[in-house]
Amino acid sequence: MINLFENLDVASTDFLRSQLFAGLNIPSVVIHDDGFLPKEVDSPIKFYCKVTDKNTPLYFDKVKIPKFYRIVATAQKGEIFDLHQKKADIVFAATDNNRLVKEVRWLDDKGQLSWIDHYNREGRIFAKTYVNNGQEVLRKYFDNEGKAVIVHYLVAGDILLFDDDETRHFSNLVQFMQYYLRARHYKVDHIFYNTLNQSMFVSLGMGEKGSDTLFWHEKLGEELPGNMTYLSKNGTRTKHVVFENYLDWEKWKNKLPKGGKLDFRFLGMIYPHARGNKLRPEAVILTNSDQIEHLQEIVEALPNINFHIAAITEMSAKLLAFDKYNNVHLYPNATPKRMKDLYQSCDIYFDINHGNEILDAVRGAFEQNMLIVGFKNTLHNPNFVSPDSIFEVDQVNDMAHRVNEALEDAKKMQKFVDDQRLTAGDTTVENYQKVIGALNNE
Structure with missing residues (x-):
């Protein structure tokens, strides 16, 4: 099996x-190995390229670049410049501000994608993808010595495997995977x-x-x-x-x-559930955007609740202006410890920010058994939110009523949290x- x-x-x-x-x-076997598979998960790339279990990914400022090039980075991405001309985009492995390199996407003189260097958890280039007129046409996977071991012709689908001084040809990825599973003697x-x-x-x-x-x-x-x-x-x-x-x-x-x-x-x-809901009037919002749906109306509708708004980046003047409310607490450039503390001390999560989700915020709130509420147009992960806790954009009062209802009655809070666990398919x-x-x- x-x-x-x-x-x-x-x-x-x-x-x-x-x-x-x-x-x-x-x-467990993965067909498409992105270079960051955990130790217990196998792949043909790991096996044939003899990838080790070292976990030393490359930090963004260690990417090798030509002399006089420079690297500029934010929490979300990095860029490589030659004077004012962008030469590459750096894709990070995660959104938690660790800035570990997963890909470097190199551009030609016209700013079009030319090739991609794929980095793995060992911090080395384990694959290259070559691009022609915007289409990915060829990908090579390398062993620790930089020798091409697997060559995948992405358009035709053919794969060449160079294994033990022998070259094997496969018409497609499916044939290659079937050969690999048999070669590894998996049941x-x-x-x-x-x-x-x-x-x-x-x-x-x-x-x-x-x-x-x-x-x-x-x-x-x-x-x-x-x-x-x-x-x-x-x-x-x-x-x-x-x-x-x-x-x-x-x-x-x-x-x-x-x-x-x-x-x-x-x-x-x-799903792991680190703790139960304690009915504390403490709410958290994680965001890297100042576009938070009806934030002012919600804060004013729920003066009994402390809103903790955290970002892993700087905050704009628009968001910092909410500091005038006694029940709003702002955390720009929040550290991982700060985020962890907020998730331990809060029992409500408002999924009301526009823009990308950071740090799997909704998933984290779910596992902490926070009551999660949000608007239809802001939801980042509806699988963890009860349909009864999702509101139209003009239903601020209904959202506030549901939160107050839960905080005032432990049985209702338990039911609301159980409903979101049922929605997620939580089982024993x-x-x-x-x-x-x-x-x-x-």
């Missing part, structure tokens, strides 16, 4: 972490996968007898995806589809195909073990 992830994105990470919480030690009798793209096609083409499971986390539209319909009508290795999105499961569970080739069921995620270790165990026995 293995987990086969296309990318180690948030959904895949949650899936893997839920297994670990449940004491399930299932080998592929049961593959857990969570996309209907390349990981599904790897499952379809394995050939050996097996009973595979699709774990489906993406939000559905008005129809089932075409590939899921194909699986339901044709006899393949995939025998089960497990919905991980609770709201979609409630919407679809009575409309799913019956009597076909697939068994459908639901299983959420196991015991239930997780039960469902996975049943899948393995069917």
